Amino acid sequence: MSNAAKMAHEAAIHEENIPDNKYDTLSLEASYVAQGQANRAQELKHALQTYQHLTLQPFGENDNIRLTALVTLRDESGTTKTFFIGPREGGLKLQLDGEEIMVITAASPLGSQLIGKSVGDDVELGGSCYEIVELC
Template sequence: MNKQHVLQQIIETLKVDLDVATRAAQTAYETATHEENIAENKYDTLGLEASYLAAGQARRVEEIRHSLVLYQKLVLEPYDEQRGIQSGDLITLESAHGVQQHLFLGPDAAGLKVRHEHILITVITAKAPLGQNLIGKFDGDELEISVNGARQSFEITQIL
């Protein structure tokens, strides 16, 4: 795997998400401000509901725009065997059952998923419990996390 290519895929996915969210926000705004949606009485809430939707969509656009800027400015460094895992690293974990997970530890956009070389990679951040546990760990280290109340253990099998 090439983490520079993974970073580019994250940026491209965020650009597509931004475009979709921008169009959705514009549609919600147009609905909220359309003259047919002016309330005729106190029970007519279509315009109010549309304005709430428009505000939420606008916030989502700003969140994606912020994430995109962070990833566009992200400088990837090679994995440092002295410092352990840091932001910008591409990590492979293996569960006790042999199931692998591929993670990109990024500055934002947690939960975003991209495919690279037919491998699904999930973006996580250091704000999440798993991300916090990974910071400073090394290849071969084991870690335990609680997932839905159940303890799961993983081994770090690759860091790029």
């Protein structure tokens, strides 16, 4: 990501991209791309540092869901989905022992529903009702 930001920056300042007239915006557009990529690289760097220093919390079956919880939901047909509630960068899908785990944040729609609930409670996901069946 950092290399892409550097390349976009170089493109923005390259002599071939100097505007010929006020309607030539190639250099300006390249600078926007470079800035966006640099910002995203910084966000990812901060997220990585956050996860490197993250302390996983222990959970008992009667505890309420909070940050660092690994939560398994089951729908009426028996299909299960597992989620890890992380501090940043939700949306990442991981594989653990052949099971898919989706990283979500407490600020996400599902995360905000889960925070404070416990095993046996219900949540809605994609128009379906799921029961919280496991918390670790």
